[in-house]
Amino acid sequence: MIRDEIKISSEEREVFDKKQIALAIRNSTFNDDLKCSLLEEGILEKCLGCSLKYICDGIDQVVDNYVDKTTKVVDNFDFE
Template sequence: MVRNEIKINSEKGEIFDKKQIALAIRNSTFSDELRCSLLDDGILDKCLGCSLKYICDGIDQVVDNYVEKTTEVVNNFNFE
């Protein structure tokens, strides 16, 4: 059974599925993007002072690291 939810109900309460979080971050490197709904909805006008900034900056770094580690030039072609 495949679940497409970030939260899972367990006997101990609700837990977050790291696989779904990782997939969301990975998928943002293809044709999607990461955005902040606090900025989009006008709740905040900038990230400075936001208590989530540290986490968001870390997510951006994870994305950059993922792209760097998984992007490889296989071959160069010269059509002269």
């Protein structure tokens, strides 16, 4: 069974699936983007002062680190 949900069912509390969060971040490095719905929907005009800014900045850093660690130059070609 393949599930595409960030939450895992739990009777006691909300539980979030790290795999789904990681896949969403990884998939954004291909042909997708990460955007903030608070900015997109006009709820906030800028990130400054947002209580989520620290987390969003961390996600951006995770994306950059992932790209750095998984991008490898295999060979260089010289066309003369």
